[in-house]
Amino acid sequence: MKWQITKQFDFCYGHRVWSQELNQEFSLDGCLMCRHLHGHQGTILIHLESQNLHNGMVTDFKHLNWFKSFLDETLDHKFIIDINDPLFETLLPHFKDKKNLIEHPQGYKTVDFAVLHNEPLHLHEMYQGYIIVDFVPTSEQISAWLLGIIAKKMEPLDVKVSHVEFFETPKSKSTVYA
Numbered sequence: 001m002k003w004q005i006t007k008q009f010d011f012c013y014g015h016r017v018w019s020q021e022l023n024q025e026f027s028l029d030g031c032l033m034c035r036h037l038h039g040h041q042g043t044i045l046i047h048l049e050s051q052n053l054h055n056g057m058v059t060d061f062k063h064l065n066w067f068k069s070f071l072d073e074t075l076d077h078k079f080i081i082d083i084n085d086p087l088f089e090t091l092l093p094h095f096k097d098k099k100n101l102i103e104h105p106q107g108y109k110t111v112d113f114a115v116l117h118n119e120p121l122h123l124h125e126m127y128q129g130y131i132i133v134d135f136v137p138t139s140e141q142i143s144a145w146l147l148g149i150i151a152k153k154m155e156p157l158d159v160k161v162s163h164v165e166f167f168e169t170p171k172s173k174s175t176v177y178a
Helices: 061-075 121-128 139-157
Strands: 003-015 038-050 078-082 101-104 108-111 130-133 160-169 172-177
Touching (some): 003 061, 061 078, 061 139, 121 130, 139 172
Parallel strands (some): 078 130
Antiparallel strands (some): 038 160, 101 108, 160 172
């Protein structure tokens, strides 16, 4: 037997899909809206599975509280930007050389605020809003990134991530399987 549980989380974020290309035969126009800076109310569904029940459960839903905290502290109301985005230098001018970035174990970077010690508060606030990744932040890539984070964290509980569903909008979803 195999059991599966699912937990849903919501967060707001911004991004830009600088690599977007459209085939006009299918899109009916050439408007590259996803290349614009824009935001979403994202919803992520985490599907966990196990062939063994621990105390009658795959795992306690509370064992995903850390992920809610990660979303709230790291991604909620932040702008996810690819370090290779051609607008990187424009949007993060103090870090255009891509140095003085702090690497986090979950595979993202933030700016080192020591560089901004003499800068005004509004610049600190602006730079607090960036999460820097090394991939184009499409819903597919974001869901794969988050799946990796969750899978690694859940290993000690002997719980596997079956798949992650990521709703960029209520009508647009990507799914990645482990």
